[in-house]
Amino acid sequence: MEIIRNIPEILFLSFLSLTRILGAYIICLAAAIIISYIATSGKKIEKLIIAILDILQSIPVLSFTPAVMLFFYKLGYLGWEIATLVLIITGMVWNMIFSFYSSIKSLPEEALEVAKSLRLDPIRRFFVLDFPFSFPALAFNSVMSFAGGWYFLMYCEMFSIGEIEVKVPGIGSFILSATERGDLQLAFLGFLSMSAVITISYLIIWRPIIRLSYIFKYEFEHHEKPELSSSEKLIFSAVKKIMRKLSLSRMYNFAEKIIRKRETISNIMFFSTLIFLTLFSLLLFLRFVNLKLEDIIKTILSIFPTFFRVIVGVGISAAVSIPIAIFLGLKRNLADKIMPAIQVLSSIPATALLPIMFAILSKIPYGIELNAIAIISLSSIWYIFYNTLAGVRSIPQEVLDVAESIRMGLKDKIKKIIIPGSAKDMFVGFLTAWGGAWNGSFVAEFIEFKGEEYKLFGIGYMISESAEKGNKDLMIFSTFIMASFIALVNILVWRKILEKISAKVK
Secondary structure, three states: OHHHHOHHHHHHHHHHHHHHHHHHHHHHHHHHHHHHHHHOOOHHHHHHHHHHHHHHOOOOHHHHHHHHHHHHHHHOHHHHHHHHHHHHHHOOHHHHHHHHHHHHHOOOHHHHHHHHHOOOOHHHHHHHHHHHHHHHHHHHHHHHHHHHHHHOHHHHHEEEEOOEEEEOOOHHHHHHHHHHHOOHHHHHHHHHHHHHHHHHHHHHHHHHHHHHHHHHOOOOOOOOOOOOOHHHHHHHHHHHHHHHHHOOHHHHHHHHHHHHOHHHHHHHHHHHHHHHHHHHHHHHHHHHOOOOHHHHHHHHHHHHHHHHHHHHHHHHHHHHHHHHHHHHHHOHHHHHHHHHHHHHHHHOOHHHHHHHHHHHHOOOOOHHHHHHHHHHHHHHHHHHHHHHHHHHHOOOHHHHHHHHHOOOOHHHHHHHHHHHHHHHHHHHHHHHHHHHHHHHHHHHOEEEEOOEEEEOOOHHHHHHHHHHHOOHHHHHHHHHHHHHHHHHHHHHHHHHHHHHHHHHHO
16 A cells, blocks of 8 residues: 555655756767867867777766765755756667667768768758768667666666765666665566556657667668658658758858868867876876775776676576677567567666675575676676677678578678677677676675665776765775776777778678
């Protein structure tokens, strides 16, 4: 009876959280477009921005919390809401940036030649070429970002640093509070409400967008497109009207001024960023000198068990998601039927399943370690799945038709067509999954359940524990070690992979 009385409150809290996530998504979309264009404005600024993004997308939300929270804390409840929105954005924006950036960097040469011959101005080129070409991958990554917003919702709506604690009303803070109290019934009810809101928002928002994305698929020849429903046609018509209105004089003049001074702006941003990073590094050093030597050694060593869990987690995710994504990418009729269920499932955050999953796994040998691997896998699996699926679907249909006509075997088709054709999107999937896995580590390695703390030694544990104890210096140092390690792997591994993919595309 008491649970039934909580239903209206839970539904209202779910609506509040949905509003925050949709607001954050709109900001993320604008940021993804702007940052991508800035990154492509010059080679120097491009290398710098991409390197910074590589690191930032791999840093857990919890590591952004102290700076964001302390900055907005004194504004009262309004400041808490803004801080929550900013933290949600940090869990959503990265894969959208990499998706749009990767798309505009890999525009087909013949499409660029047509744009030049037509002398398209920057605004019209965006609406006629850049945005349509990037729309299919961006649509799938939008669903992924939406899921990412829900994933870290609990840790964005309720967070603490030492004695300071902030809790804004929402379904995320409701589930986290119930979990920490050990009230599994209320936590499960909150999970059901969250799932219902995610399902409804998918049917109303994301399903039409995904179907509309098929219209923008780049192909050499015209092929049959999916028939749209009346509501989807209405949405598409509204989008076209908005695009026409946005493609007018003021925006054109503004963009033209920016483009003329692009090189100057790029140089200013490059040197400003270098100065900022130098000052930031100096401030970090001043904080680190206060640390004990044993804490420094412990933090450095903690990176390796987490790295092992991340490798295993991402490996499991890839082994499961890539074959399914390729299969659904080739069996498009089947995919259209079951994708709604998959997309709703992907939007349900693994952290909301934590109480149930942990209650089961904690009772078996090495269950806490298996729970950590499971959380890290679930933190990365959908990035690989959606980007691989988008990559397979971006392969021109006539190429697949030729493969069918010569009766090419599945193994050869995958090796010679599917993997080369979807390599760019798969790379984005692995890169963002890599970041998602490190994000998941701080949830996986430090769990509070029924009033007890369960810990696994690792960098995620170091960040979580230092945050709980209010040890800001150790928390910043732990984050710095994680970021440095990730940057090193990005330089030695991911950048080399990207160079090989770019060379093959050209």
